[in-house]
Amino acid sequence: MVTIEEALRIIEDQKIELKSESKPLEEALGFALAAHTAAPFDVPEFDNSAMDGYALCGLYQQYQLVGEVAAGDSKDIALQEGEAVRIFTGAKVPQNTTAVMMQEKTSMKERTLFLDEMPKAGQNVREKGGQLKEGQAVFAKGHMLNPPSLALMGSLGLSTLEVFSKPRVNIITTGNELVKPGNPKTKGQIYESNSYAIAGALQQFGFQHHQKIQLQDDFEATKAGIKTALESCDVLIISGGISVGDYDFVKQSLEENGVNELFYKVFQKPGKPLYFGRKQNQFVFALPGNPASSLTCFYVYVLPLLQKLSGYSKTGLPTYQFPIKHAFENRFGRPSFLKAAVIDGKVAILDGQGSSMIQSMAQGNALAFVEDGEVLKKGDLMKCKLIS
Template identity: 85%
Template sequence: MVTIQEALRIIQDQKISLKSELKPLEEALGFALETETIAPFDVPEFDNSAMDGYALCGLFQEYQLVGEVAAGDSKEIELKDGEAVRIFTGAKVPEKATAVMMQEKTSVKESTLYLDEMPRVGQNIRKKGGQLTEGQTVFEKGHLLNPPSLSLMGSLGLEALEVISKPKINIITTGNELVKPGQPKTVGQIYESNSFAISGALQQFGFQYHQKTQIKDDFDATKVGIKRALESCDVLIISGGISVGDYDFVKQSLEENGVNELFYKVFQKPGKPLYFGRKENQFVFALPGNPASSLTCFYVYVLPLLHRLSGYEKNGLTTYQFPIKHPFKNTFGRPSFLKAAVIDGNVEILDGQGSSMIRSMAKGNALAFVDDGETLNDGDMVRCKLIS
């Protein structure tokens, strides 16, 4: 058995190899860049108007209107002192323009423009290269592509990006008692739910599973199911069958399939019977079968490795500290990740901390870490991982 810190260190110390691929811009959200991006030209490429209004030559309060420039126009208008043109947002500003005055602060009579206030040099003009200059680094390697990133990449004319591939993930659930939702069940059976929690958590953080399989508590079936799953994945996540019961065959089946155990059992609650192993460049997590334990282990241990395999700079959920709203003592006998709710900057430990109780986790938004035997009073700071 290992401590929480030892388990996290073992996962973090794993040497990994990253893969890359070319992704269309519209499919690149949530991927990390494989290479540094360099600006191929200035952004903006030309001085342009930040407003619908009038481009002015010189600093006056009256101007003679001599034309119009719309966004996308390529024509050149040479202004003289005291002249102005109607201009629209994004349109190229004439070379000798001093400022742009927004239309709300103007009035026009015949061909004369009147300003409500004196303009300032450079007012409402987006200068050439004001955001990026040609040859400047736009994003470093490993930058996580969010919607603004995609917008900027699109403005550079890039239709596809070289990104770090995300790991291919397979899911196995085990248990004779499990029945797929929508199917009839008998007394003693329950509906399978952990695969929905795991696949939902994957989707929440921008991952997708490749294959999902349900296996009975049978050694041969478990061994064959694991063998097949390992043929098509980088990470295998197994739920159930990893404890020490007579029908728990996962650990032995992993050994038979050449998976090397890196740790088994963590001194924590929930999720003590957690397994982590490796076969060459493939990784295996065998999570406890109880729903809250399974999902807690995913957030704390699986997610950091998925982030690393995707080239992310950040690994796993960020830990924050919040004051607790009520006294609490950890009497569970182990360091504990507790279902909690952070509301208005304060954390509340929720009822229903049992490993099988998923409703309290669904109603909360955090995992609060409280050490074995730790006593907390009102206002004491608690370490929390926000899960939603």
């Protein structure tokens, strides 16, 4: 058995080989850049207006209107002292522009423009290179592309990006008692839910599963199912069958398929019977069968590895500290991840902490962490990972 810190360190220390691919800009969301990016030109490329109004030459309160410049116009205009042109947001300002005055603070009589207040030099003008200079670093390798990142890359004229490939993930669920939702079940059977939770958690963080396999509690079937799953994935996530019961065949089946154990069992609650193994460049997590345990282990252990395999510069859910709304004492005998709700900057530990209870997890938005035997008073800071 290992500690939480040891398990996370083993995952972090895995040597991996990253693969890269070209992605169209519109398909690159959630991928990590495979190369450093620098600006190919100044952004903006020319001085332009920050709003609809009038480009002015000199600092006066009245001007002679001599023309108009719309966004996208390429014509060159040079203003003389006391002259102004009508201009629109994003349009290139004429030569000799001193400032741009917003249209709401102006009035017009024939061709003479009157200002409600004196302009200030440079106001409402976006200067060339004001955001980025040509050659300036934009993003480092490993930067995860979010919507603003895509907007910036598009503004640099980049239609395709070199990104790190994401791992192919397969999911296996085990158990004679499990029935697919929508099918009839008999007494003693339950509807299978873990594969939906795992697939949803993958999608939540920008990953997809390649294949889902349901296996019965049979050694040969489990061994064959794992062999099949390993033929088409980089990461295999197994739910159930990893404990020490008479019908738990996953650990032995993994050994038979050449998977080397890196750790088995973590001193924590929930999720003690957690397995992590490796076969060459493939990784296997065998998660406990209880729904809350399975999903907790995904958030804490599986997600960091998936992000590492995707080339992310930062992995895992960040940890925050929030004051607890009520006193709490950890009497579970192990360091614990607790279903919690962070509301208005405070954390509340929810009822229904059993590893089989998923309703409380669905109503919460965080995993709160407490050390073994830790006692917290109302208002004490508590470590939390936000999961939604």
